[in-house]
Amino acid sequence: DIVMTQSPDSLPVSLGERATISCKSSQSLLHSFNNKNFLAWYQQKPGQPPKLLIYWASTRQSGVPERFSGSGSGTDFTLTISSLQAEDVAVYYCQQYYSTLYTFGQGTKLEIK
Amino acid sequence: QVRLVQSESELKKPGASVRISCQASRYTFTNYAIHWVRLAPGQGLEWMGWINTNTGNPMYAQDFTGRFVFSLDTSVSTAYLQISSLKAEDTAVYYCARDADVGWVDYWGQGTLVTVSS
Numbered sequence: 001d002i003v004m005t006q007s008p009d010s011l012p013v014s015l016g017e018r019a020t021i022s023c024k025s026s027q028s029l030l031h032s033f034n035n036k037n038f039l040a041w042y043q044q045k046p047g048q049p050p051k052l053l054i055y056w057a058s059t060r061q062s063g064v065p066e067r068f069s070g071s072g073s074g075t076d077f078t079l080t081i082s083s084l085q086a087e088d089v090a091v092y093y094c095q096q097y098y099s100t101l102y103t104f105g106q107g108t109k110l111e112i113k
Numbered sequence: 114q115v116r117l118v119q120s121e122s123e124l125k126k127p128g129a130s131v132r133i134s135c136q137a138s139r140y141t142f143t144n145y146a147i148h149w150v151r152l153a154p155g156q157g158l159e160w161m162g163w164i165n166t167n168t169g170n171p172m173y174a175q176d177f178t179g180r181f182v183f184s185l186d187t188s189v190s191t192a193y194l195q196i197s198s199l200k201a202e203d204t205a206v207y208y209c210a211r212d213a214d215v216g217w218v219d220y221w222g223q224g225t226l227v228t229v230s231s
Binding site: 001038040042044049050051052055061091093095097098100101102103104105106107 | 148150152157158159160163172174175208210213215216217218219221222223224
């Protein structure tokens, strides 16, 4: 199975500041047939199901605020929130869909400093 | 708007079985796979597997083979997760979710809490 490792586990950030979450995969997620990275990011708030933020590593889902962006390629990926808002407090997960056996990272809990 | 509506919370004793339903609406059910994801207390999301809603063929993550079974009733656009021989460590919220047909998941059910306790 492809192992996804996020860092940090917990991230305190001040309102208005930038938040950066890292996700590393145990093998490359860049597929040669379409030159895209098979990686998605989700946000989960307490008591709610996860919400899709980003797919193809950097494509923002419709309706997701522009302050959320994804970057990276191969085995190293980043989710960036450019200016943290109070409503962004949540747990964030990366997920690979390169393999038919999908896997999630362990999650990063984003909180207000 | 696509909807996935899951069955209500369940309280079960160890050794019992449970079946969770996930009813889809507002799209063609057999065109998109359904995934199952677990969120245990204090843990992160775990991908359990998925089922091809066109063929009925399931695929299970390594940790979810044996006691976990995915099934369908396409006549009512519903997917099911059955868990047998329940253990305390199966206590979790179970989510169904729709595959966007490319790999990521775009719509989620509201989650079903299964509590296993004597």
